[in-house]
Amino acid sequence: MKTLHSVIQTLNPYAAYEKTQSTRLRKTLMCDNVKRLKIIGIIGSSVNLLLLVLYYLDRGFSGLTTIEATLRICWILASIIYIIGVGSPHSPEAIKKRQFIFFYGATGLCLLFASLITAVLSVEQGSTFLYLINILLIGSFLYLSLPEMICIIAPSFLVLVLSILFTPGSILLVQGNFVNVIASTAFAVVIAQTILTSKLTQLASTQTILDQKKELEYLINLDGLTRIPNRRKLESYYSDHPHTSFALLMVDIDYFKNYNDTYGHLQGDQCLIQVAQCLSHYPFEGLTTRYGGEEFVTIIILADLECITPLVEAIRQSIQDLQIRHEASPFGVVTVSIGYVVTETRRENHSNETTVLEDFILKADQALYQAKENGRNQIKLYQE
Known part of the structure; x- marks a missing residue:
């Protein structure tokens, strides 16, 4: 032979x-x-x-x-x-x-x-x-x-x-x-x-x-648990699209600590995976990353500004439609709150792209805080 x-x-x-x-x-x-x-x-x-x-x-x-x-x-x-x-x-x-x-x-x-x-x-x-x-x-x-x-x-x-x-x-x-x-x-x-x-x-x-x-x-840019891109990939993706109008979404799972306390951390990991896969497979041009803990950051490349609010609302609804049971939430199922910021300006190349990205994330996070203050399971646009 x-x-x-x-x-x-x-x-x-x-x-x-x-x-x-x-x-x-x-x-x-x-x-x-x-x-x-x-x-x-x-x-x-x-x-x-x-x-x-x-x-x-x-x-x-x-x-x-x-x-x-x-x-x-x-x-x-x-x-x-x-x-x-x-x-x-x-x-x-x-x-x-x-x-x-x-x-x-x-x-x-x-x-x-x-x-x-x-x-x-x-x-x-x-x-x-x-x-x-x-x-x-x-x-x-x-x-x-x-x-x-x-x-x-x-x-x-x-x-x-x-x-x-x-x-x-x-x-x-x-x-x-x-x-x-x-x-x-x-x-x-x-x-x-x-x-x-x-x-x-x-x-x-x-x-x-x-x-x-x-x-x-590929593995360096991947989150180990959810198998979607991580914060490192978010930074490189942002740097690779310097002349693009976009919306940046900060997505947070509502009452996730209560979910872990109720169902355990293993089940909590499964919840994170399901939410991550739903966000990453939603049909839009852009990128979804796990930012940390129960938070996700999504960049959506904008073609039509008028469509962004309905799109963000549809993304929020898609998580709720997963019908992941959550007895420790007033909604009965896993939901998310989303804060987002929209930029129409075509930015020039900056010497520190990371600082600019962090500024957008901070604004989206402020909008997310308002969404949580207003009762969670909703979206909120950042406004100056």
Whole structure:
């Protein structure tokens, strides 16, 4: 079973990761591959163009009509098509099917042109240098799995092997070229798998660290009991909306101490959780946080000032509609009092956002005090 698992991982290193992570890793590596192959294409085209210029200077126009020159011209054109057609993806999210097609096609053609030129020129001179340099460059510079390497290498490898076998020459020369091609190809494949596995491990480890950091940040901004945002998140949310008109609500559960004394603290915790979930899931644009004890602070982004009072009243009513039994309350069920303040001004960036937020909270708290003084289970707008 372990052997089968090892074989699968060798054939497909991405199989070690879940589907979503595997897709993300593929796109991340393809983003790098696209950029790296562009560099190879630019350098290769420059070398080919320089050679064509030298051929022209040496033999005139006839120097550009040879099979080798024609192949180099086609190679340059293929590189240009790739560089233009593949686009410029700057992130893994920008990688689409088009990038995969252009990349695999261009990589395969790169080796194929190297093999064809080697077949018509280099083998006759007892050298397979052009193929060797390209196969080693691709194996060590690009991130390719074993199946990808096989598919890319197969056509060019077959062309080169056939050209070596059917090219007249001494047995030693043929054997030497044959060994060079096989050894360099095998070495390139091994190097490619080593680099790919190492890169995948590095990316996966980095992503794990980022995910853990994101989870930690999420937990830091979360109230441990009610699982809604806490005061820390309230401050950051306020700072992230500097040019927004809003209403700030201070919500307090009525007679909560009596509730705890009557039903116990465990039941009191359940009451807090139910109220918190009701507030946080109410349909409005904004944020509800647990401020402390039985108090909650809600920020509502304002689109229409005339709707804020009916909305706050509806929020108060939604808590009462939970019908959480409360024998120690004159209302018979759990209710809330809400003090709120409305700002229509578009505030500029302040050097101390926390102080400004605390000022709004203080005003909402003053309105909440008035709501309690007036008998609880009601809303009260702060007024200067």
